[in-house]
Amino acid sequence: MKFVHGVKPDVTTDIVYMMCPMHLLKLEEQIKELEPGQILEIMTDYDGALEDIPAWCEKTGNEFLGIDETPDFYKFYIKKHAR
Amino acid sequence: MKKLYFDHVATNPLDPAVLDAMMPYFKEEFGNPLSVYEYGARAKNAIEEAREKVAGLVNAKAAEIIFTANGAEANNFALRGIALARQNEGKHILVSRMEHHSILNTARFLEKSGFAVTYLPVDKKGLVDPDTVKKSITDQTTLISVTHASSEVGTIEPIKEIVKVAKERNVIVHTDAVATTGNIPVDVQDLGVDLLTMTAHQFYGPKGAAALFVKQGMRIVPLIYGGIQESGRRAGTENVPAIVGMGKAAEIAKAELGKRIEYLRPLRDRIIDTMAGVENVVLTGDRQNRLPAHASFCVEFIEGEAMLLLLSAKGVFSASGSACSSKALKASPVLLAMGIPSGLAQGSIVFSLGMGNAPEDVDHLVTEFPAVIKRLREISPYAQGWGDRDEAGECKLP
Numbered sequence: 001m002k003f004v005h006g007v008k009p010d011v012t013t014d015i016v017y018m019m020c021p022m023h024l025l026k027l028e029e030q031i032k033e034l035e036p037g038q039i040l041e042i043m044t045d046y047d048g049a050l051e052d053i054p055a056w057c058e059k060t061g062n063e064f065l066g067i068d069e070t071p072d073f074y075k076f077y078i079k080k081h082a083r
Numbered sequence: 084m085k086k087l088y089f090d091h092v093a094t095n096p097l098d099p100a101v102l103d104a105m106m107p108y109f110k111e112e113f114g115n116p117l118s119v120y121e122y123g124a125r126a127k128n129a130i131e132e133a134r135e136k137v138a139g140l141v142n143a144k145a146a147e148i149i150f151t152a153n154g155a156e157a158n159n160f161a162l163r164g165i166a167l168a169r170q171n172e173g174k175h176i177l178v179s180r181m182e183h184h185s186i187l188n189t190a191r192f193l194e195k196s197g198f199a200v201t202y203l204p205v206d207k208k209g210l211v212d213p214d215t216v217k218k219s220i221t222d223q224t225t226l227i228s229v230t231h232a233s234s235e236v237g238t239i240e241p242i243k244e245i246v247k248v249a250k251e252r253n254v255i256v257h258t259d260a261v262a263t264t265g266n267i268p269v270d271v272q273d274l275g276v277d278l279l280t281m282t283a284h285q286f287y288g289p290k291g292a293a294a295l296f297v298k299q300g301m302r303i304v305p306l307i308y309g310g311i312q313e314s315g316r317r318a319g320t321e322n323v324p325a326i327v328g329m330g331k332a333a334e335i336a337k338a339e340l341g342k343r344i345e346y347l348r349p350l351r352d353r354i355i356d357t358m359a360g361v362e363n364v365v366l367t368g369d370r371q372n373r374l375p376a377h378a379s380f381c382v383e384f385i386e387g388e389a390m391l392l393l394l395s396a397k398g399v400f401s402a403s404g405s406a407c408s409s410k411a412l413k414a415s416p417v418l419l420a421m422g423i424p425s426g427l428a429q430g431s432i433v434f435s436l437g438m439g440n441a442p443e444d445v446d447h448l449v450t451e452f453p454a455v456i457k458r459l460r461e462i463s464p465y466a467q468g469w470g471d472r473d474e475a476g477e478c479k480l481p
Contacts, residue, residue, distance in 0.1 A: 017168060017304050018315035025311065072171065 001050065002066030007077045009041035010034065016045050016073045023049045024056060027078065031062060034080040039065065045073040053078070084398040087444045091285075091376060091437040092234040092262060093402055097328070098287035104331035105289065108324035116321055117310065126323050133330025137294055140333040141260075141279065142270040149295045149313045150326050154261040154282035155185035156306065157295040158228075160317070161257045161278045162189040164303035165226045166198055169255070173223035179203040179211045180420035181233045181240070183259060187416070190228075199223065208369040209238035209421050217248040224254050231260040231269065231279075235417045235433065236368030237377030239263070246275035255301070261285055261293075262374060265336035267344065271296055278303075283325065287438070288332030292325035347376040347436050350445045354378040354434055357449040361456060367418065367431065376436040381423060385459045387431045393455045399448060402433045 013030050015022050023044050030040050042053070050067070053076050057064035065077035088096070108129060114122025116130055131145070138145045151157045166176055178190045180202050190200045201219045203211050211229050220227075227249050232239040242258050249256045257278035263269050264279075265286025271279055278301070282293035297303055297316075309318025336343075355378050358364050363383035382390065387403025394401060418428040434448065 014300065014302070015315070016302050017164075019305060019308065019311055019318060020315075022311055022315035 001054075002064070004066035004068055004077060007039060007041070007065060007068070009077065010038040012041040012043070014043045016043050018044070018046075020046055020048055021052070024052055027053065027056060031060075031078065031080055036080050036082045038080050040078045040080070042076045042078070043073050044076070049074065049076065085444075085447075087399045087447060088439065089399060089401045089434040089436060089444075089448065092433060092435040094284045094290065095287045095437055096439060097289055098332060098335060100335065101288055101328045101331045105324040105328040108327050112323070114323075116323065117312065126321075129323060129327050130321055133326045133333075136330040136334045136337075137281070138296075140269070140337045141264060141281065141296060142272050143296050144299060146314070147271075147296050147299050149297055149317050150321065150329075151293045151295055151317060152291060152319075152322065154259070154280050154285075154293045155183075157280040157282070157293050158183065158185040158259055159189050160295055160303070160306040161280060161297075162186060162226070162228055163193065164306060165255055165257065165278065165301075166193050167304040168302045169225040170198075173221075173225045175199045175201070175221055175223035175225065177201045177203055177216065177219050177224060177227040177254075179229045179240070180205055181209055181211065181230050181235075181238070181417055182228065183230065183234075183261070186228055186230070186259060203229070205420055207422050208372075209233055209236045209367075209417070210369060210372070211240050211245065213241055213244040213248050216245050217251075220249070220252045220254055224252065226255045226257065228257040228259065231258045231263040231274075232267075232374050233368065233417060234262040234374075234377075234435075235415060235431075236379050236421070237373035238368040239267070239372045239374065242274050242276060250275070265333065265340070266374060266376065268340065271298075277301055283329035283332050286332050286336040289325045289328040291322045292329035294329070343438060344375045346438065347440075350436050350440060350442060351376055351378050353445055354449060358452070361453050364456070365423075365427070367421070367423065374435075377433070378435075379431070379433040381418070381427045382430040382432060382456055383427060384463045385430045385456060387429060389459050390430075390432050390452075390455055393459065394451065397451050397455070399451060402435070403431050 013026050015026050023046055054064045061081045063079040065079055068075040112125055114126040116127040134145045134148045138148050178186055194200050205211055229240050229245055246256050255277045258276050259280045260269050261282045264281035277298045279296040284290045305316055307318045312318055358380055365381045367379045367381055391403055414425045414428040
């Protein structure tokens with residue numbers, strides 16, 4: 001897992017305590033709204049996202065920048081592909 | 084014999100227009116809203132339309148409305164969900180002594196789970212003092228829950244003032260607005276609350292649909308785990324017909340609210356004014372700050388259940404205490420919290436009006452009720468009092 005600190009996102013989505021697979025649905029929905037090259041931050045407490053989000057990025061060609069951990073949840077950083 | 088229903092705080096009859104709106108979703112529109120094909124899409128659209136209408140009734144955004152099965156679920160969800168979501172910031176919550184069992188029993192569950200709970204006292208009218216709220220907040224307090232109005236005594240609480248003191252300390256405020264939504268103006272922006280409970284069957288909608296308003300951006304731990312219904316915050320296949328009915332009822336309530344209040348308030352006042360002339364009958368709750376269709380009393384030397392039985396024999400249906408306490412045959416905790424002596428609290432009775440009550444129904448009530456009191460007092464072994472008189476021999480009225 002890639003760990004990052006101090007990434008400045010363009011858009012933040014808080015889905016802490018929301019059930020699986022909201023992390024994938026919100027990810028898809030939010031990425032569509034972004035311009036190529038912009039960064040999305042997703043906050044979630046769902047452990048399954050540790051596998052799902054990097055896998056989704058690989059499948060869709062978006063760049064998974066890494067995660068930042070807090071005591072209660074993870075922050076995932078995804079950069080929208082340039083295409 | 085004509086049946087006169089004066090128990091609208093227990094539930095309301097369904098508006099026929101609401102039933103009409105619901106019917107297709109019992110029949111041809113049976114789809115599961117999560118299904119991707121057309122049946123699912125139509126059911127999903129119906130729910131989202133209902134969400135807009137319910138949001139409109141309380142001046143919220145549609146995304147801030149989470150549908151639940153009933154008010155009790157929404158109250159459990161609010162209290163437990165916020166207490167757990169914020170437990171790292173503090174483990175102290177405040178609830179008033181006017182609350183419904185779905186708040187009080189959830190608070191007791193949280194106490195057993197390691198949270199501290201302060202039960203806020205009320206005055207003799209049932210009002211929570213914002214200053215008491217202010218003094219009860221500690222650096223561990225995360226949540227306050229105070230009902231918008233008591234369905235038992237009709238008192239409308241000073242929620243705006245409570246929100247003001249709570250916000251000074253960054254404390255979240257929930258209000259149980261089951262008794263008020265659709266019956267008086269309820270505006271989440273104006274009240275300033277973070278969470279608000281409402282239920283359809285209190286404004287001529289169906290049972291089986293209720294909602295929790297959760298201010299945008301607020302984290303809340305789910306009560307029911309499963310799928311991604313309600314944006315992943317409340318699992319379980321939606322009760323589509325009931326939710327559609329709630330939406331329709333909300334739309335009608337918004338349009339007719341002023342007319343309803345204008346019609347019901349004089350009928351309520353007629354009951355209160357008539358009963359003021361009957362000896363040893365006390366109005367419970369606040370005379371001014373009260374629900375427009377709510378008249379509640381404590382009648383000395385008589386048990387509430389006896390009054391209910393005699394009135395029901397005359398085709399008049401009402402309640403004693405809360406809907407639950409009525410069956411439990413024990414003094415209402417709300418009345419006791421207001422300082423009403425336990426003996427007098429046994430004589431509690433509530434008349435709650437609705438749009439189906441004609442003025443002549445109220446004429447019948449204000450004739451029959453004093454007669455029932457007279458008849459019961461003649462046979463009451465307590466006619467000389469319950470033994471809770473003060474030294475001067477006066478009954479300890481609030």
